[in-house]
Amino acid sequence: xxxxxxxxxxxxxxxxxxxxxxxxxxxxxxxxxxxxxxxxxxxxxxxxxxxxxxxxxxxxxxxxxxxxxxxxxxxxxxxxxxxxxxxxxxxxxxxxxxxxxxxxxxxxxxxxxxxxxxxxxxxxxxxxxxxxxxxxxxxxxxxxxxxxxxxxxxxxxxxxxxxxxxxxxxxxxxxxxxxxxxxxxxxxxxxxxxxxxxxxxxxxxxxxxxxxxxxxxxxxxxxxxxxxxxxxxxxxxxxxxxxxxxxxxxxxxxxxxxxxxxxxxxx
Amino acid sequence: xxxxxxxxxxxxxxxxxxxxxxxxxxxxxxxxxxxxxxxxxxxxxxxxxxxxxxxxxxxxxxxxxxxxxxxxxxxxxxxxxxxxxxxxxxxxxxxxxxxxxxxxxxxxxxxxxxxxxxxxxxxxxxxxxxxxxxxxxxxxxxxxxxxxxxxxxxxxxxxxxxxxxxxxxxxxxxxxxxxxxxxxxxxxxxxxxxxxxxxxxxxxxxxxxxxxxxxxxxxxxxxxxxxxxxxxxxxxxxxxxxxxxxxxxxxxxxxxxxxxxxxxxxxxxxxxxxxxxxxxxxxxxxxxxxxxxxxxxxxxxxxxxxxxxxxxxxxxxxxxxxxxxxxxxxxxxxxxxxxxxxxxxxxxxxxxxxxxxxxxxxxxxxxxxxxxxxxxxxxxxxxxxxxxxxxxxxxxxxxxxxxxxxxxxxxxxxxxxxxxxxxxx
Numbered sequence: 001x002x003x004x005x006x007x008x009x010x011x012x013x014x015x016x017x018x019x020x021x022x023x024x025x026x027x028x029x030x031x032x033x034x035x036x037x038x039x040x041x042x043x044x045x046x047x048x049x050x051x052x053x054x055x056x057x058x059x060x061x062x063x064x065x066x067x068x069x070x071x072x073x074x075x076x077x078x079x080x081x082x083x084x085x086x087x088x089x090x091x092x093x094x095x096x097x098x099x100x101x102x103x104x105x106x107x108x109x110x111x112x113x114x115x116x117x118x119x120x121x122x123x124x125x126x127x128x129x130x131x132x133x134x135x136x137x138x139x140x141x142x143x144x145x146x147x148x149x150x151x152x153x154x155x156x157x158x159x160x161x162x163x164x165x166x167x168x169x170x171x172x173x174x175x176x177x178x179x180x181x182x183x184x185x186x187x188x189x190x191x192x193x194x195x196x197x198x199x200x201x202x203x204x205x206x207x208x209x210x211x212x213x214x215x216x217x218x219x220x221x222x223x224x225x226x227x228x229x230x231x232x233x234x235x236x237x238x239x240x241x242x243x244x245x246x247x248x249x250x251x252x253x254x255x256x257x258x259x260x261x262x263x264x265x266x267x
Numbered sequence: 268x269x270x271x272x273x274x275x276x277x278x279x280x281x282x283x284x285x286x287x288x289x290x291x292x293x294x295x296x297x298x299x300x301x302x303x304x305x306x307x308x309x310x311x312x313x314x315x316x317x318x319x320x321x322x323x324x325x326x327x328x329x330x331x332x333x334x335x336x337x338x339x340x341x342x343x344x345x346x347x348x349x350x351x352x353x354x355x356x357x358x359x360x361x362x363x364x365x366x367x368x369x370x371x372x373x374x375x376x377x378x379x380x381x382x383x384x385x386x387x388x389x390x391x392x393x394x395x396x397x398x399x400x401x402x403x404x405x406x407x408x409x410x411x412x413x414x415x416x417x418x419x420x421x422x423x424x425x426x427x428x429x430x431x432x433x434x435x436x437x438x439x440x441x442x443x444x445x446x447x448x449x450x451x452x453x454x455x456x457x458x459x460x461x462x463x464x465x466x467x468x469x470x471x472x473x474x475x476x477x478x479x480x481x482x483x484x485x486x487x488x489x490x491x492x493x494x495x496x497x498x499x500x501x502x503x504x505x506x507x508x509x510x511x512x513x514x515x516x517x518x519x520x521x522x523x524x525x526x527x528x529x530x531x532x533x534x535x536x537x538x539x540x541x542x543x544x545x546x547x548x549x550x551x552x553x554x555x556x557x558x559x560x561x562x563x564x565x566x567x568x569x570x571x572x573x574x575x576x577x578x579x580x581x582x583x584x585x586x587x588x589x590x591x592x593x594x595x596x597x598x599x600x601x602x603x604x605x606x607x608x609x610x611x612x613x614x615x616x617x618x619x620x621x622x623x624x625x626x627x628x629x630x631x632x633x634x635x636x637x638x639x640x641x642x643x644x645x646x647x648x649x650x651x652x653x654x655x656x657x658x659x660x661x662x663x664x665x666x667x668x669x670x671x672x673x674x675x676x677x678x679x680x681x682x683x684x685x686x687x688x689x690x691x692x
Binding site for chain 2: 045070098156
């Protein structure tokens with residue numbers, strides 16, 4: 001019995017320490033964050049890591065101490081607790097968790113949520129991303145500054161994947177690559193041609209479902225140049241695992257250059 | 268009554284029995300058989316994930332296996348064993364009743380589950396394979412046969428099996444509710460019931476309130492698939508260069524209906540596990556559970572809150588972001604009563620005399636995992652962080668800790684090995 005008690009307590013203590021080590025050492029790092037809203041999301045996650053970590057350690061310390069203190073004796077020195085004591089003790093987890101969790105949602109998470117879903121600025125770059133089994137079709141407004149009309153009845157792979165009504169239009173279309181300038185707000189209008197997909201850029205901590213019949217929208221402001229992965233985050237069929245793309249974040253002047261080149265290609 | 272060598276005696280006693288203990292064991296044995304199947308599916312998933320470059324499973328088979336693993340484990344193992352099985356066995360014993368309120372209905376509800384299990388297993392062998400749209404079966408993937416193999420006959424049989432399961436669970440739930448409210452021994456007021464019975468009562472009510480929307484969702488999906496309705500299918504869907512002739516529906520309707528059940532469902536699973544934990548801790552620490560009444564009130568609060576937070580599965584679904592904010596605030600509010608239950612569980616060791624029998628070891632481990640898994644839920648309930656974690660392995664980790672450890676592998680062995688306590692008639 002005594003040996004079992006010691007083994008149990010050592011095991012619990014070891015698991016607690018290993019768990020903390022796992023979070024602190026973070027051997028499985030998420031990709032480095034590269035967007036403004038993403039930084040807000042990371043700050044929520046880090047806040048939760050610290051606060052739930054403290055609760056985890058205190059809870060396990062309490063459990064270990066109680067097991068140590070109240071085992072290996074001959075009889076229980078139990079006296080019924082008064083209702084007042086029970087209520088007072090009950091307040092402790094209730095108030096602690098209320099504080100930790102609602103501060104996380106409202107104080108720390110609120111601004112980042114508004115960043116994601118509030119009204120975008122007027123000068124944001126507008127892009128449309130259309131999801132279909134199993135690729136992302138990216139579209140920019142052409143020289144006329146408008147997205148030209150499309151109809152599902154006109155969709156023909158491969159020459160008219162978006163279903164343009166007037167095939168002789170000036171929109172810039174790309175497959176699986178989203179090119180954007182750095183430090184500029186980008187509004188991404190999302191729609192799907194078939195089943196549900198989800199547009200996700202892990203490095204931007206971005207995710208928004210594409211729902212048939214419901215145009216959705218998301219936005220980001222990239223803060224680093226480079227290439228970042230786009231993944232589909234909602235099961236959409238057998239090719240879901242390979243429904244990937246790339247975001248190319250360029251300096252503003254490189255982006256303008258790229259845009260000019262694309263518009264020239266169309267003419 | 269004679270031992271009964273005649274076939275009718277045997278069948279009446281062991282097959283179509285009206286006795287709650289036999290029916291409880293029938294449920295548990297059926298769930299264990301389904302658990303072997305579900306665990307086998309899990310092994311196949313892990314094998315393919317361990318060697319991703321080796322084509323062990325066909326792609327459509329992999330998705331079907333993931334779908335069936337989830338469905339079988341949640342509904343046909345945990346709900347079956349923990350709620351129906353242990354509920355049937357333990358409730359009359361714990362409240363001093365001779366049997367359940369409706370023994371014939373009890374037998375019927377078990378024998379409704381058997382064809383449900385059979386249909387679920389059969390769906391793996393039909394043309395196109397088993398359903399492959401995930402255990403959540405979101406349309407249009409699950410509504411359109413062309414969208415993925417497995418959305419043919421497999422998905423239809425899945426829906427029919429789920430409908431039968433819900434019928435059985437509802438019959439069982441009515442039985443539990445009536446038994447607990449009406450058949451307690453004289454002198455056993457509600458506030459003198461064991462905590463386990465309280466958890467069965469509350470999770471039964473939750474199940475009765477929450478399952479009907481899933482029935483509706485499943486029926487509407489069946490009619491969308493076979494009768495040309497358009498509950499979930501909007502216009503403009505293009506598959507294979509063809510525009511499909513649907514209009515007017517929205518997939519979000521299914522998500523709301525599914526998760527309206529889906530969230531209370533997990534509390535239906537976890538609350539009886541907490542109840543069993545309280546019993547085992549009390550028994551092996553030689554003292555009554557700490558804060559009995561407060562725990563009962565906390566159970567009520569958990570149950571009420573669990574019915575109004577389903578949108579936390581849908582934060583990035585295209586739902587209005589104001590709704591997202593509300594669901595987030597309400598979801599993390601559940602941490603208050605739930606952590607209270609966990610703290611009361613730990614405090615039930617205070618001034619006790621702990622004996623390390625096997626059931627106690629299981630439950631002490633379970634308490635630790637309630638900490639890990641439960642705290643992980645806060646990252647998902649906070650809408651902002653959920654944007655990153657939604658549809659990722661973080662969610663898979665959270666619910667496997669809660670369902671796969673807390674709800675299943677801890678109380679099940681604990682109550683089986685601790686069944687000495689319950690066999691005092």
